[in-house]
Amino acid sequence: MPTEKRHRKSKTQKLETKQRKLFACHPLFVTLSIKCRDDSVLHLSFYYYLRLRIVAVKMTLDLDASVGASTVAGSDLLSKASLLAYLFPGDHGSDTPNPSNHYQLSKLRMNDFSSYTGEIGRAYGWAQRLCGLRFLERDHGKPATAMSASHMAETVKALRKRVQARLALQTQMAAFERGTVPVTADISKLFPAKIVSRITTWKSSTYEDFVALPYTAAHVELGFATKQDTYFIATVERNTARMTAQLVLSPDYPKRTPLVIVSVFWNYERNATTDENVKAIEIEVNMHFPGSRSHDFLLANQMQTLLLCFDVYLETAGAGAGAETSGPAEIVKEKIFLRVLRGRSRAKPFKYNPVLGLYFHR
Numbered sequence: 189m190p191t192e193k194r195h196r197k198s199k200t201q202k203l204e205t206k207q208r209k210l211f212a213c214h215p216l217f218v219t220l221s222i223k224c225r226d227d228s229v230l231h232l233s234f235y236y237y238l239r240l241r242i243v244a245v246k247m248t249l250d251l252d253a254s255v256g257a258s259t260v261a262g263s264d265l266l267s268k269a270s271l272l273a274y275l276f277p278g279d280h281g282s283d284t285p286n287p288s289n290h291y292q293l294s295k296l297r298m299n300d301f302s303s304y305t306g307e308i309g310r311a312y313g314w315a316q317r318l319c320g321l322r323f324l325e326r327d328h329g330k331p332a333t334a335m336s337a338s339h340m341a342e343t344v345k346a347l348r349k350r351v352q353a354r355l356a357l358q359t360q361m362a363a364f365e366r367g368t369v370p371v372t373a374d375i376s377k378l379f380p381a382k383i384v385s386r387i388t389t390w391k392s393s394t395y396e397d398f399v400a401l402p403y404t405a406a407h408v409e410l411g412f413a414t415k416q417d418t419y420f421i422a423t424v425e426r427n428t429a430r431m432t433a434q435l436v437l438s439p440d441y442p443k444r445t446p447l448v449i450v451s452v453f454w455n456y457e458r459n460a461t462t463d464e465n466v467k468a469i470e471i472e473v474n475m476h477f478p479g480s481r482s483h484d485f486l487l488a489n490q491m492q493t494l495l496l497c498f499d500v501y502l503e504t505a506g507a508g509a510g511a512e513t514s515g516p517a518e519i520v521k522e523k524i525f526l527r528v529l530r531g532r533s534r535a536k537p538f539k540y541n542p543v544l545g546l547y548f549h550r
Contacts, residue, residue, distance in 0.1 A: 207296050211308055213237045222344060224351045227252040232347075234319060235309055242286050243319045244309030247272060249351065261392040261420060262361035265354050269305075272312065274416065274439035275346050281310030285323050314343050353442055356484035360491075364390035364422065369492045372485050378478040378542050382522065385426040385498040387491065393419035398434055403459040404449055412436065412447050422491070424498055427518045429454045431498050435487075442486045448473045448494065452501070464533040468550075469497040472538045476550070497538050500547060504528050504536045523547060 214236045222230045229250040236243050247268055264270050273280045282302040284290070289301060298304075305311075316322070317339045363370040367387050371379065395415045399408050407413050413436045424431040429452070436447040450473075451459040452466055460467035477486075477493040502519045525537050530549045537547040 203296065207298060210239050210292060210296060210298075211237060211304065212239060213308070222347055222351075224348050224355075226352070226355060228351060228355065230347060230351050233309075234315060236319070237308065240284065240286060240289050240292070241321075242284055242289065242311050243315050243321060244305075244311045245272075245281070245315045246309040251355075259358055259361040259365055261365060261390055262358050264392075264418070265358050265361075268310075270418075270439075271354060272310070272347070272350065275312065275343075275350055276314055277440075279313040280416070280439075281305065281312040281315075284311050285313055285316050285321075287323065314339070314346075318343055353484045357437075357441065357487065360485060360488045361390065361420075363488075364491065369495065370485065370488050371492050372488075375478050375485075375489055375492075378540075379492055379496060380523070380540060380542075380545065383492070383495045383499055384520075384522070385424050385431075385495040385502075387422055387495070388425045389421075389423040391421055393421045393434070395419060398436070401434065401449075403451065403461050404434065407436075407447065407449065422494075424495060426498060426502055429498075429502050429519070431494075433494060437487070442483050445474065446487055446490060448490060450494070452498075454502075465501060465536050468535060468538055469494070469501060472497050472550075476539070496540060499523065500536055500538050 217233055217235045219231055219233045222232070224230065231248045231250065233246045234243050235246070249266060249271065259265075269282075282305050284301045293299070293301060301311075360370055364387055369387065395413070395417070398404055398413055398419050404413065413419075416439055418437045418439070420435040420437070422433040422435060424433065431450055431452050434449040436449075438444040438446075448470060449460070450466060450469055451457055452463070458466050460470050473490050473494045477490045479489075500523065503521050503523055504525065505519065524545065525547050527537065527549065529536065535549055537549045539548045539550050540546075541548060
């Protein structure tokens with residue numbers, strides 16, 4: 189009786205088999221469902237990879253029907269790669285917390301760990317701690333039950349806050365794309381009833397575009413803008429005058445206030461390096477915007493402050509002896525200023541007093 193001839197696997201086939209086995213996970217996994225304030229539910233599935241000896245997370249987000257309209261520019265806010273990135277400092281989930289994994293991947297001629305996160309999930313540091321894993325040399329990746337229990341409440345709280353903040357951010361950006369600013373009720377009374385300047389465009393940008401601008405170099409050097417941040421561009425107009433705002437949002441918004449850098453196009457371009465009053469607008473928007481009980485709408489408060497400052501900037505043009513008078517003739521003076529310009533820098537009164545309805549210098 190003839191015997192079947194057994195074919196030996198080639199070296200390539202053996203290597204591919206070992207590569208597949210490297211990503212073998214335990215047949216059991218745990219799914220944690222976290223219900224948020226607006227009835228949206230965040231589902232986190234934790235998988236343990238036997239050979240890598242790490243835990244990776246795959247997420248889905250079920251949005252409640254009451255959640256507002258989506259946004260084109262902010263479409264990435266709720267993505268799997270973005271939503272949970274940097275929940276804690278330095279923890280982006282695209283690298284492995286286990287140092288030995290780099291050797292394992294290199295030995296099997298595989299790509300960097302980040303190339304496989306779409307397939308196996310993201311190995312966040314907080315996920316390792318929730319599951320009781322540490323990767324200090326003395327621990328050898330052994331479970332630490334006490335640490336896991338103490339970290340649970342903190343992590344769940346951070347996850348809820350992140351989802352809530354991103355949903356609020358999506359609502360704000362959808363409004364910006366429509367040319368409106370969704371100011372909350374407790375904040376609207378801190379602004380004048382009428383603001384003429386309007387947002388005409390809102391779109392996403394990139395780190396490369398931001399650093400290419402000649403007036404952003406100082407912010408990049410000081411670390412206020414990094415590759416991990418998200419970038420947007422807003423155009424604000426009033427008649428023929430136009431302002432462009434570069435916005436930098438950190439992954440942990442609203443813990444860190446968004447950075448707003450502006451330039452004014454009015455006969456010629458002005459920015460903070462060439463015009464002291466443009467610099468004053470940036471200070472007002474980044475530091476002195478009104479607070480809110482709803483901290484998640486911080487960006488909307490900043491944008492409303494930006495619109496107000498642009499109104500003041502335009503309506504005070506041409507004031508005082510020797511001041512420029514070649515601004516747009518159609519700018520109607522609607523606001524009351526006790527003093528239009530102050531000092532050698534000819535500072536403008538960007539501070540609004542809602543009780544008196546007047547504008548003051550800082």
